[in-house]
Structure formats: C-alpha cells, structure tokens
Amino acid sequence: MTDIVAAPPPSSPSAGSGVVVADALRKTFHISRPPREVLHGVSLSVARGEFVALMGPSGCGKSTLLHILGGLEPPDTGTVWVEGQDLYARNDEALTAYRRDHMGFVFQLFNLIPTLTAAQNVALPLRLRRPAPSRSDIQDRVNALMVALDLHNMQGHGPEEISGGEQQRVAIARALAAQPTVLLADEPTGNLDFHTSREVMGLLARLCREEQQTTLLVTHDARTAAYADRVLVMRDGEVVAELTLEPEGGDPTAPRNVAPLITRLTELGL
C-alpha cells in the first residue's frame, strides 16, 4: 500500500540539508506584457539518492524550476546549492564545466544531436571534458552504459534510425555518462507510448534505487510521477504541496500505487 504523506511547502532550507537545495527562487519572463513572474520564491531540498517529481498544470513553473536547478537558466533572485556550493556564484565557463561534470539532462523531444551516432551522443559529455579522458576510458564507459541500458546493438545508429524509446534510453545514457550528481528529466516520457514510458521510467527508478542516483523529474502524468519517492506539486509559481510516496513490494523499478496520488491531486484541484 502506498502512503501519501502530505506536507506543507518546505521552509527555507540551508545549504547543507540536501544535495540540491533551492532557496526563495524567483523568476520573471519579460516576453509578455506585463512581465510574467513564473516562480514566486520557491524553496526545496532534495536528498542524495532521492527521486523527486515536480508536478503541476501547464505554465506553473515546474520546467523553469528544473532548468534553474540544473544550471541552465539563472533565477532572478534566490540561491541554488548543489553539493553545498552556490551554483550561480560561478561564471559562465565554470557553470558550463560544472553542468558538464555534475548534471545530466533528459528532455522530451529531439533529445539527441542528430549528427552523431548513439554511441557518439553518449560519449559527448566525456569528450567535452577538459582535459578529456582517454579514448579507451571513454569507450569503456560508453560500452558499459550501452550494455546497461540495453543499447549495445545500436552504437552506430543515428538518432533517426532508432525508436523514440530507444532515443530516450540513449539520452539517459548520455546524461549518466559523466556520473552526474543529479539527473534532471523534463517530461522524458511526454512523447512516448505507454509501454515505452514504463520502460524508461523503470530504468530511471532502478538507477535511483540501485545506484543512488539523485533524480529530479518534471511530468504532467501521475502514473509517471508514481515512480518517484516524493512529489512536489506546483501551482502559479509556488510549491503548494509535497507528497511522499512510500514504496510497496520489493521491485525497485515498479511504480507506487498511483490511485492515492491521483486522489490527492484531485483534492488539490489539479
């Protein structure tokens, strides 16, 4: 039985309380008139090895929050600490290097560089390192990931030659190549069918539970969110609820019971 433990929005966390900590994040986009504030002082903390899902209606700011936590887009105000260090205190070059070495990203669509093969895509973060690891080290790591993600037959294939699910698996392999501190996935199953979605989410859950891979996931779908340990529910730029999903059974790749989650979300008007 999955327990839904509702909690109030997290109060201002400190830098040492989690591997990813955000404090009072605010972000306004000026592309519309009047400018639209999409985050109103969001704070959160994610523990090492934790699988956290961000949910909420379209435009609530969950993707923006994920991008800020991943070092892709700076907040207007507020702080993000990753492993106790202020992420945005770095200059652009240092932030790029940190992102390359400590963050892994999986996006919803066109996740792969179309000019590179599956193996080249996976090797990319390693090749971009300065100094770059040796060719053999890169090859060993790529081979290991391709085998682990059941992609070993697709090393030479281009992105357009493999299915959507396989593309997402390659994207996950690439995100894991540098053994990141945090894996950030922005609706990674948004474009996939049910079976492929389950396959991808199972993979992420296994990595989290077996490899202690800290994972942050953005999704609309409660069935996808049900793979997480904790769900942060957002609305209008704020975290309005925090739901903890207790595991059931021994299968680490299986989702929690989704029904209570849906019920709770319904109660929240989502």
Next chain:
Amino acid sequence: MGGLWPIVFRSLRVRPLRALLTVIAVVLGVAAVTGVDLALPALDDQARTVQMQRAGDSQLDVRAVRAPGLDDAQVARLQLIPGVHRIAPLLQKRVLGRADPRTISGLTVTVVGVQDGSAALRLVHVLDGRLPKPGSTNEVTLDEGLAAALQTTGAPRALIAGDDVRLITGTGSDVFHVVGISAGTSGGTAFTRSAAFVSDAAMRGPFAQGVRTPLVALRLDAGAGVAAVAARVRAVLGGDAITVDPRAVAVQPLEQLRPLLVMVTLLSVLIGAGVVANTLGLSVVERRREIGLLRAAGAGRRQVFALFLAEAAVLAVTGAIAGVLLGILVAGLLVRQLAPSDLAVPAVHLDALPILGAVALGIVMAMAGAFLPARAAARMNPLAALRTGAAGERERTPRSVAVIGVALLVVAAIGLISGAVGAVTTGVLALLLATVFCLPFVVPALLRAIGSAASAATGTAGLAAANLARRRNRTSLTVAGLAVAVSVAVAVSTLTSGALAAGRDWVNHLFIGDVLVRSPVAQPDAVADTVAKASGVRSLTPIRFVTGTVGGQTVGIAAIDPGAYSGTSALDVSGDHGAAVRALSNTAQPAMVVPRQLADLLGWNEGTHLEIATDAGTVGFVVTAVAAHTFPGGDGRESVVVGRATAQHTLGDVAIGFDLLDVSLGGATLAALRDVAASYGMQTLTVATVENAAQAAVDHSVALLSVFAWMAVVVAMLAVVNTLVVNVRQGARDVGLLRAVGLSRRGAHRMVLTEAALLAFTGTVIGAGVGCLLALPLLHASSGPGFSPAFAFPLGAVVASLAAVVAGAVLAVLVPARRLTGQGIVAQIRHA
C-alpha cells in the same frame, strides 16, 4: 493562386535579407549578361568603323608580291578588268632628304604621291597647312615624325609648314617647299610611315625614275562583287600580286577571349540560378510547418508549387530590371576600359533585343533555380511536414545525380582532351556541372576528413563538419556554387599569369640591353656611333626594320648585328645559339632566324629554303634556326631575323641605317642618353617600360574576365552566407543541447564559426583544384603560333581567394552566431 499572394509578399517581408541576397544574385547575373551583350557589339562597331577608315575608299587592295612592285602595264591592265570602276596606285619612292644642303648626312624618306587628298584612296590627315596642290612639282607635306627627325639634318628645330627641305630627284638635290604637316593616313601610321607626300605630278615628273607601285587600290562598279573582281585580278596578274579585301574585319576585338567571356557570363547566370535554388530550398526547409498547415487547410500541391514559384518570380522580375540597369552601367565601363586608347570611346546602343533577352534570361534563371525547391514543397507530405522537426532529417541524394555526374565527367574528359577550342569550352562546362553533381557524394566524406584533421586545433571541428555533412544536399549545392566560381577565378588567374609570364619571357629574350632608342625614320649608322659615345652607354647594337616578301609572304624583316648576340640569352633559338649567330654573320650563305609563330603558321622549319625578293631579283636564304620569339614585324606578326651585313648585301640601301638601338647602360642614368637621342628626334624608353606595357596590355584584355570571375565568386558567396545563416538558425536546438551537456558558450560560438570556415575552405579548395584542372586545357587552347603560356600554380590567387572567402563566410555568421550563443540554453532547446 490569387489568395496566396498575401502569403508570397509576407514571406518575402519576413525574410528581407534573404530576399535581398536572391535579388542581388539575379542582379549580378543579369548585369553580367547585359554588360557583355551591349559592350561587345559596341566594340565590334568600333572595330568595323576603324577598319572602314583604314580601308578608306578602297574596296579591293592589290598588293605586289615582288619588291619592285607592279609595273605600268600591270596597273593599266587592272583598269580594264570588268567591275573595276577606278584604280588608285600607291606611288612610292625612297630618296634621301635633308633640311640643310650643307649637311652631309641625310635621312631615307619615303616619297608618296597623293591624288585628291588621298594615297591609294586613303585620306591623308593634315595637322597643319595643306597637301601639295595637284600639278605642283615643288611642294611637299611631311609626316610629323619625319618633320621632327629631319632636324638632325641641319634644321634648328623640327620642320614646320613654310620651311624648305631638299629631296633627291632625278635631277639631283631639289628644294621642296613644306606646305603642311600630316599625321599619316586613314590607312594607319604603318601604311605610309614617315612619308613625304607630293603631288601625283611630282611622282610622275621629278621622282619618276625608280618609282614603285607596291599597291593599287580599286573602287568597284556598283553591284560588282569583291570576290569576283579579286578572282579576275589574280587571273590577270598571276602570282605577281595578292588581293586583300580591306573592309573585311579579320579579327574581332577580344576574339580569343570571347568563348571564355561567354562561358564566365553563363556561369554567373548558372551560379545565380544556384543561389535562387539555395534560397528557396532553405525557405522550403524552414517553412515545413507552414507548408503542412497550408496543405492541411486545403491548399493543393499545385498551389504550393505556384506559391514558391511566385516568390521566385517576384524576386526575379525585381532583380532582372535592376540587373539591366546595372548592366548598362557595366557596358559603359567595359567599353571605356576595353576600347583602344587611341580611339574614341564607342557609344553603347541600348538595343531592345539584348536587353529583353537579358531580362528573360534572368527570369528563366530564377525560375529554373526555383523549380526543384518548389516541386519539393509541393510533394511534401502534410502530416510529415507538421510532425518532423526542420533540423532533424538527414538529407539523402538520389543515385541518378551520381549517374549524371559521372556521365558529365566522361563528356568533360573527352572535351578537354580533344584540344579544339569549342570542345574544350564544352568540356569546361561539363566539368563544372560534373563538379556540381558529384559533390553530394564527395563533400560529406571530405568534410569529415577536414573536420577530423582540424579537431586537433579546435575540439568542435568534428561537430561542425558533421553538421554540414548531415545537410549534404544543401552543403553540396553551396560548396558547388562556390567551387565553380572559385575554379573559374583560379583558371582565369592561371591564364593571366601564364600570359604575363609568356610576355615577360618574350621581352626578356628579345633585347640585350636595358634601354631602347627608337627612331621614327631610319637613321644613318653615324648617329648610332654618336649615341654610343653618350655618357653611361656601355654598348649598343642597331636594328633595322624593313618589310619584304619572304617565301611569297609579306613579312617584317629585322636586320641585326649577330655578333652582339653571341653569349647572350637574347634570340632564344631552339637549337645551337652559337651556330645560329654564326650563320647570320655569314654573308656568303644568307641565313635567317624565323619566329616560332611564322614557322608554325607557314610551315617553315630549320633548313627550309626561302627566297627574299630584292631589287636584283630573288635571293635564296636558309632558315638556320627557329626562335621562340622575335621582334614585332609591324603587321601583328613577328619578323624574320637576318644579319645586317647580309641584309645590306642582298636588300641594298633599304637595309642601311637603324630604326632601333638596343643600349646597355649598366646602371648609369638615362639622362645623357635621352638628351643625345632627343637631339636626333629619337625616343628613349627602358626595356622595363616595354615589359610593363606588354603586361598592361595582357591585364587590359583579361581584366574583364577577372572581373566577371570574381563577380561569380561574390554571387556564390551570397549562397554561402544564406546557407550558413539558415544553418545557424536551424542549429539552435543542437547548440542548446550541446551547451546543456557541457559545451561552453565560447565553444558553441567557435563551433558555428568553424562550420562557416569549413564550408568556405572546402568550397575554395575544391574550386582551386578544379580551377587548375580547367587551366591546363584552357592554356593549351589559348596557345597559338609562338604563344604558349605555361601552367604555374596560382598560389597567390588561391591564397587570396581562400583568405577572402573564409574571412567572408566567418564574418557573415559572426552576428548570427553571437546572437545564437547569446540566447539562453532553454530558449535554444525550445527552438523548433
């Protein structure tokens, strides 16, 4: 279609820069065609007018083959030939002239009889005074060069109207009153060079003894055919004379360059079509979703096809009209640049036909370029268009393209190997088209190889190369346009440098010394002795130029002092230089050196026996050697070379004296020599000046080709800019992803610039290679008798084009690249 016009104009408005680039491509193509179309007829008209002026009133020239000319009986027979209305014999006699009777030395003067103000139906141009009155026997009009030179015979200055001059007649040294100064005849300065014009009565009176008739000009009856009368003349005079139609334009201006000019012009049009294809092709890719939505909303294939053609038509009409206006300007500049400097600049006639033709060509060019992209848009599956990301597809090339490419290569090989000018031109075009068709199969591999090699210098070169390789058709089309344009520019540059080197080589092997002293009339040898004593002169050798009939051909004869050429590099003969010089010195066995030009043209070889017509009959000469080049013969061909002593021995007085002194100064200043030369009415010029003049003449001729070739490069660069800018736009998402996984902003910027540099580098390198391949047969085809420019790798042109094209491409993407990398990563990733 009516409902789609707003879309046409909106599409053009939202991409103004691209529309402008396309219009510029059409403008340049149409301007090139219009410019050449209007300039060449103007130059032809000018050449025809000059030819008519030179012909004067003569419709047929009868030229004597033998030195004494035609006798009175032969001239009289000409008058009786059916179809001949009037005959005008050119009466000439060489006599000694001097200004002061007390002066011992005199100048050899050619006395020419004038009838009705003309010599052999060519008007005499009088600068000052008048011509001798008909019937007068003591009046003379002097050529201005002769009037200047005669001051060396006792006059305090150049002779003017009102002075007296003494000419040797049948009765001795008679005084002639100078009544005018002339500047040759309408036949040109060479027709009666340095002449003293007297009346017909004087020629038949005081000068009657020894008068020659080298030419008789004929006016024909109305309706009489030139060819028919010429045939009758030859029948009457047999081998004693040849006939020449003086009004036939033998050589069109820029004749040798015309095929190349047409080719380069056509290439500008082809490249323009390529730019249109490139632009619309990119537009189709960018507007996939729009096309999908249009189709989903009910637009048919034909409507989509018409939409893209309509866009092209708007740009084509705009570009064609602007191109014609620019072309008229270009034509004006061309005729100003290319018309001989001694003639008035010809007027450019704005004939409707070439202008309308250029407009039509521009529109056809644009529509042809638009056809394939428009068809691709029309054939697009609406669902696929809506579903697929613009940047996500890997382009493929149909195999038929490879088949066509290989077939064109075969045609090119056959054409280029054949050597005939027409076949070579076809071969050149086939090779250029083959390049276009074969590149999609070569460029991706080449790019990856270059990218791999360059990745040591910049880590993102491999990614940049892969980006270009993925869009193989677009990249190949762009590279092809650039390569074709660069290849033509490189080939033209190779031709130019080959011609310049050949010209330089000619001048360097012609003269012994470093300064030339040129006289308008033959000077006595005593003058050479005086010049030799001028301060700074180390040595000099005189050269006398005469015209003679050698082996039945009227050619220039240069009489040189063979001894002066021993141990020098001058007189570049094919065999033993020493033996040739010794043979020229031997008066007992007359020998001559002939230029390769005449040898090839007339079938003369070492050992050939040739007869030279002299006053005493004919003298047998043997060709002792063939020289790469000799002195200009005054008739556009090179002269045969004989020894001075032999010439004087066989040709008589006519070979005495000199026209040119080849002087070695050895670094001394020119001033003293110039002063001495000027005192004899002679002009001093350095060999370097002659070399520069020869180079300037080559530059003058090929400048037009170079301008069009580089114009084609500019047009091709428009496509490069177009492609790169679209690549940058479409690559936004890829850049975002790369930055998300760790590529720095600077690295992304460098990647975009590397992509531009790679594209430009590849196109230029391929172009340089193809250009060198093209240059070989073109050099061969442009070789003529005695003119064989050699191939030399045009390093300067290649480096310059590489630097210019790569810098141009990098500069073109600098702003889009900065704009792209300045965007946030999320914005880049969200880019559709």
